[in-house]
Amino acid sequence: MPVGTQATVKAVPQDVLEDLGVQILLGNTYHLYLRPGIEQVRNLGGLHRFMSWDRAILTDSGGFQVFSLSDLRKVTEDGVTFRSHLDGSSRFLSPETATAAQIGLGADVIMPFDECTEYPADASRVRASMEMTLRWAERSKRYFEEHKGEVPWKSHQPSAISRQERTGRQPMTTDNCTQALFGIVQGGMDLALRKESAERTIEIGFDGYAIGGLSVGEPRALTREVVESTLEHLPKDRPRYLMGVGTPEEIVEYSKLGVDMMDCVLPTRAARHGLLFTSEGKVSIKQARYAGDQGPLDPNCPCRVCQRYSRAYLRHLYAANEVLAQILNTIHNLSFYLDTMRRVRHSI
Amino acid sequence: MPVGTQATVKAVPQDVLEDLGVQILLGNTYHLYLRPGIEQVRNLGGLHRFMSWDRAILTDSGGFQVFSLSDLRKVTEDGVTFRSHLDGSSRFLSPETATAAQIGLGADVIMPFDECTEYPADASRVRASMEMTLRWAERSKRYFEEHKGEVPWKSHQPSAISRQERTGRQPMTTDNCTQALFGIVQGGMDLALRKESAERTIEIGFDGYAIGGLSVGEPRALTREVVESTLEHLPKDRPRYLMGVGTPEEIVEYSKLGVDMMDCVLPTRAARHGLLFTSEGKVSIKQARYAGDQGPLDPNCPCRVCQRYSRAYLRHLYAANEVLAQILNTIHNLSFYLDTMRRVRHSI
Numbered sequence: 001m002p003v004g005t006q007a008t009v010k011a012v013p014q015d016v017l018e019d020l021g022v023q024i025l026l027g028n029t030y031h032l033y034l035r036p037g038i039e040q041v042r043n044l045g046g047l048h049r050f051m052s053w054d055r056a057i058l059t060d061s062g063g064f065q066v067f068s069l070s071d072l073r074k075v076t077e078d079g080v081t082f083r084s085h086l087d088g089s090s091r092f093l094s095p096e097t098a099t100a101a102q103i104g105l106g107a108d109v110i111m112p113f114d115e116c117t118e119y120p121a122d123a124s125r126v127r128a129s130m131e132m133t134l135r136w137a138e139r140s141k142r143y144f145e146e147h148k149g150e151v152p153w154k155s156h157q158p159s160a161i162s163r164q165e166r167t168g169r170q171p172m173t174t175d176n177c178t179q180a181l182f183g184i185v186q187g188g189m190d191l192a193l194r195k196e197s198a199e200r201t202i203e204i205g206f207d208g209y210a211i212g213g214l215s216v217g218e219p220r221a222l223t224r225e226v227v228e229s230t231l232e233h234l235p236k237d238r239p240r241y242l243m244g245v246g247t248p249e250e251i252v253e254y255s256k257l258g259v260d261m262m263d264c265v266l267p268t269r270a271a272r273h274g275l276l277f278t279s280e281g282k283v284s285i286k287q288a289r290y291a292g293d294q295g296p297l298d299p300n301c302p303c304r305v306c307q308r309y310s311r312a313y314l315r316h317l318y319a320a321n322e323v324l325a326q327i328l329n330t331i332h333n334l335s336f337y338l339d340t341m342r343r344v345r346h347s348i
Numbered sequence: 349m350p351v352g353t354q355a356t357v358k359a360v361p362q363d364v365l366e367d368l369g370v371q372i373l374l375g376n377t378y379h380l381y382l383r384p385g386i387e388q389v390r391n392l393g394g395l396h397r398f399m400s401w402d403r404a405i406l407t408d409s410g411g412f413q414v415f416s417l418s419d420l421r422k423v424t425e426d427g428v429t430f431r432s433h434l435d436g437s438s439r440f441l442s443p444e445t446a447t448a449a450q451i452g453l454g455a456d457v458i459m460p461f462d463e464c465t466e467y468p469a470d471a472s473r474v475r476a477s478m479e480m481t482l483r484w485a486e487r488s489k490r491y492f493e494e495h496k497g498e499v500p501w502k503s504h505q506p507s508a509i510s511r512q513e514r515t516g517r518q519p520m521t522t523d524n525c526t527q528a529l530f531g532i533v534q535g536g537m538d539l540a541l542r543k544e545s546a547e548r549t550i551e552i553g554f555d556g557y558a559i560g561g562l563s564v565g566e567p568r569a570l571t572r573e574v575v576e577s578t579l580e581h582l583p584k585d586r587p588r589y590l591m592g593v594g595t596p597e598e599i600v601e602y603s604k605l606g607v608d609m610m611d612c613v614l615p616t617r618a619a620r621h622g623l624l625f626t627s628e629g630k631v632s633i634k635q636a637r638y639a640g641d642q643g644p645l646d647p648n649c650p651c652r653v654c655q656r657y658s659r660a661y662l663r664h665l666y667a668a669n670e671v672l673a674q675i676l677n678t679i680h681n682l683s684f685y686l687d688t689m690r691r692v693r694h695s696i
Binding site (some may be wrong): 015035291317 | 354355356358360361363379383384391392398400656657661664667668672676
């Protein structure tokens with residue numbers, strides 16, 4: 001699931017994402033809430049229509065960005081007051097406002113406002129954080145049940161620009177006219193707390209379940225242990241979503257463990273920094289050794305970049321700081337990730 | 349003729365340029381000479397193969413960039429010593445080395461090293477500059493005749509990456525295994541000097557003729573006067589190329605006067621600054637008035653951007669400083685320019 005933070009997967013037009021076979025992408029509520037603003041997107045028919053993307057979208061709750069990007073945040077039982085990283089203005093997100101924001105954006109899958117527990121944290125802190133996430137999950141669910149009919153696409157007047165009309169297809173959510181709300185399991189690195197968090201989250205009842213609070217600095221072996229253990233407590237008939245993971249090796253590993261969905265900025269962000277994933281390992285395209293290399297980036301990759309351009313050209317574009325470097329590198333990395341996922345699914 | 353300064357038309361992949369119908373693009377010898385270097389491009393099979401572009405390419409001589417981009421240049425009869433804008437290293441370009449560089453790049457059309465006379469300039473300065481450009485033109489021609497067989501594609505070993513092989517098509521230059529060398533008319537804003545420059549350049553003998561030294565700050569009415577007057581002295585059976593022009597209105601105007609080729613960074617550079625050309629006039633997409641505008645950028649434009657995205661989305665991408673803004677804006681502006689040229693040609 002590629003990350004489309006600000007209603008765009010950075011450097012890749014939507015038609016290319018379609019050609020790559022992207023079926024779902026992630027939008028960041030925090031970013032869209034600050035710019036262009038939820039009401040703006042709602043008035044434009046929701047996120048699908050705004051960005052002209054008729055395949056699935058998942059939005060996060062904004063919680064993770066509030067914790068990682070904003071200054072001067074103040075967490076209370078009610079919610080989080082924080083400063084916008086754009087203009088320093090004071091903002092507030094809570095289970096209710098984050099859910100309202102996601103209803104306004106109108107993604108297919110939305111997430112409850114949670115607290116991503118920092119790592120390391122002591123036992124009492126991890127429990128307190130987990131308990132608050134559970135209380136917030138209840139509030140998110142309650143708000144969602146009361147307001148789920150307020151999605152933008154029901155009231156929207158079709159416009160001539162809509163791809164949905166051009167293609168005659170509808171966003172998958174409109175089939176049943178409601179969004180799916182997932183639950184998020186927290187509990188730090190404590191397996192017993194993870195079990196408890198899973199069970200009590202399931203008790204509240206969600207359409208799918210996510211494992212949050214990982215990839216926050218812990219050793220990879222510990223991540224795997226927590227994922228494997230937590231998965232045992234999640235229903236197999238609902239989507240299981242591992243948040244913020246990971247490398248190509250990790251997505252293979254976790255898919256095999258039973259994870260259905262993952263999101264990660266790694267393929268897109270690494271691409272913009274010239275770090276490319278290939279069937280022969282990682283390639284740092286900025287290295288001088290590629291300056292005269294006429295071969296394709298990955299001889300085993302069928303993507304349009306590997307089929308057309310040489311390593312020498314990609315290296316030149318990167319060295320010359322050309323926008324095309326970001327475009328081509330991102331297309332390749334996304335293609336590699338998607339192919340990796342297809343191979344795993346085929347082998348399972 | 350879109351400008352592909354560093355072996356890329358900024359922000360647009362080659363397959364999109366092909367879809368847009370781009371038949372020829374311009375590469376900047378100055379930039380490619382500094383990075384990745386002429387020998388590098390030659391060793392990679394020439395510019396066509398390097399950037400995977402099998403349609404036509406024209407390279408300029410580097411003269412204009414030496415005058416506009418580099419510091420501490422010293423002009424002598426022999427050539428120009430200048431500092432690289434990249435690393436401050438001392439470099440030298442002359443009629444011979446600039447022609448050698450362009451033979452090494454292997455574009456279809458190459459240009460002699462000239463001096464772009466500044467504006468305003470007094471009569472004696474304009475004549476002296478024009479005379480030097482004529483002497484340099486002779487030297488460029490002489491060097492070209494002696495070395496024109498040294499193009500990279502003759503000695504090049506095909507590689508698996510080549511689009512030429514995939515498509516079975518060859519760069520147009522390989523048909524006759526040599527490049528076309530154009531002449532450049534200078535002479536400032538003095539119509540008599542322009543006539544003399546044209547006649548003496550024709551006497552040297554070139555495959556096509558360019559009008560240089562315009563769009564250097566003079567009033568537009570004066571540009572037009574010089575163009576119209578100079579065109580009268582150029583053979584109608586050879587391509588006539590007006591360098592560095594211009595706005596959509598100007599390309600229409602000059603095409604009607606008989607100009608066959610123009611190059612300009614305006615459509616691509618303006619796009620990156622959010623200035624878009626449409627059938628209804630210029631649109632500065634950064635303006636807040638477009639934030640809620642669901643209409644297409646140009647309702648009369650068939651390009652993939654206008655067919656898919658709204659002004660509101662383009663405005664958001666620009667405001668959020670997203671790379672996709674550069675991509676989509678550039679695609680639209682190029683499409684608009686190419687459509688404009690097609691309409692003019694159809695009407696002539």
